[in-house]
Amino acid sequence: MLQRYDAFRDFDRLTTRVFDSATRGSGARLDAYRDGDTFVIDIDLPGVDPASIDVTVDRKVLTVRAERKRVEQEGRKLVVAERPMGTFTRQVFLSDTLDTDRLEARYDNGVLTLTIPVTEKAKPRKFAIAA
Secondary structure, three states: OOOOOOHHHHHHHHHHHHHHHHHOOOOOOEEEEEEOOEEEEEEEOOOOOHHHOEEEEEOOEEEEEEEEOOOOOOOOOOOOOOOOOEEEEEEEEOOOOEOHHHOEEEEEOOEEEEEEEEOHHHOOOOOOOOO
């Protein structure tokens, strides 16, 4: 019996496994969607001090860095430590159709929301048809 080999499917599985394990416990999961003329990215960063969040765009690569620190108190003895601490980084490759100069960032209830307007040239246009 012949079995069809799909290299892209195997590559897809591998990258999913690598990126999924890299972000599984990091607290840096994200959702990205288009809402009208705006592209929105929501990144979960629970327990992060907003002052530690750094958002940069360099050549259409959006990078978000944040740090979560464990609060140490005298006399407190840590028994279980499952919550990830340290610096979290997520990168997203952005389309040329986004106006990154007008990116806006808001942090509320542990979620960093980035809104990026779509450029005018990328918006759908209607054209008149001459008869």
